[in-house]
Amino acid sequence: MTSQVNPDLRQLVRGTLEGKRVLITGAGRGLGRSYALHLARAGADVAVTDLSLHSFREYEAEAALMRGDTVVSELHDIGVQALGYEVDATDEEAMKGVVDSIQTAWGGLDVLVNNVGGGSYSQGLDTRPSTLPIRDLRDNFERNLVSTVIACQLAIPIMGSGASIINIGSQAGEAATEAMYSAYGSAKAAVAHYSRFLANELGPRGIRVNVVAPGYIATGRLSKVFAEVGEKSVENRIALGRIGTPEDCASAIEFLAGEGSRYITSQTLKVDGGSLNFATSRQ
């Protein structure tokens, strides 16, 4: 799926990322969609992937946010160039098709955001680290780590000096939080550590690699969970006393994508309102 730039709107888009060519995986809804729209408003041309670009239909709150048929038409309405692909990020051949297509359309890539991820759990099974089903462990590593490595390996050849790779971690990858996150958190920790190795390798080529590790962020998917457990009990675990928004994370992505972070690589930026360091809980 592609859409052409609207020249009347394009000249109105001016920002910190003007002229940058960006690829964001898993951007049909949630944080990925928010990153896509935010970076486009900062002037970037944006390519997005998802298993389904209509994945927002799974959550009422996500569907209510939509201002177009998919994020691709929303990007078009901002006035930037937009490309959209329905592919599985763990499928190397399919992802090669995406990167080849971007190379043909835009001649290269400046920013890669590996957002595909999330936890998966076998219903009703014990997910403690001592007993978690190996199938779940494999599944979490495949979706979070393997998808990230595939996109990095394919994109690096079309990225030049000044480019930025942003991989998405999680607070569960930074600290041993609830037991149910043991497979997911281990996979996110691996994403962060792979990113440090990659930053070392790509530093001499002028390509930076960083990680954004979100905390409790109110996407359509997680808002449901927060409502079930009680928002107040979640807020009580956060230094800033509020659940984060996708925009809170998108601002960090914009910073790591742009010139302002030119001497920052190999870092994990926690966008968690201070929850990871908040060792107590308010009453």
Ligand SMILES: NC(=O)c1ccc[n+]([C@@H]2O[C@H](COP(=O)([O-])OP(=O)(O)OC[C@H]3O[C@@H](n4cnc5c(N)ncnc54)[C@H](O)[C@@H]3O)[C@@H](O)[C@H]2O)c1
């Ligand atoms: N929401 C949070 O509070 C939070 C906290 C920490 C980390 N994260 C991380 O941020 C990222 C986005 O989270 P979200 O809450 O927006 O999730 P989400 O489930 O709402 O969105 C993920 C999107 O990725 C797509 N996707 C999943 N597997 C895919 C695959 N194999 N190939 C292509 N697309 C695929 C889905 O269809 C969906 O549109 C994930 O990596 C997640 O682990 C989120």
